[in-house]
Amino acid sequence: MTTTLYGLNNCDTCKKARKWLDRFGVAHAFVDYRDNRQAPETLVDWKDRLGGWEAMINKSSTTWRTLPDSRKTPGSDAEWKLLLKEYPQLIRRPVVVTDDGAITQGFSDNGFKKRFDI
Secondary structure (H helix, E strand, O other): OOEEEEEOOOOHHHHHHHHHHHHOOOOEEEEEOOOOOOOHHHHHHHHHHHOOHHHHEOOOOHHHHHOOHHHOOOOOHHHHHHHHHHOHHHEOOOEEEEOOOOEEEOOOHHHHHHHOOO
16 A cells, blocks of 8 residues: 655654654655645545545644634635645645545554554
């Protein structure tokens, strides 16, 4: 099974997730989505599979807290895509995609053990 982690190189949670995968021998690729921005269609697919735009956003991030209130309530998919194109760091990380079609967000030891059947 192929696993791809999408996140940020300097994100502590992404670093922990990558170390966990290495420790348990789970082959994976890492994509920094600030450097390799995802296509709008990909973001919509993630949104549909992860429970909506709100579920994808890290609202505890400094970036989110410093956004003007008018930017925090996009009214359409187009506005959400534009916001995430401008601020990809708003996406909760890591986004974990496997070639079997499964997609999850975030990292925890127990969550990954369940996710990778370890």
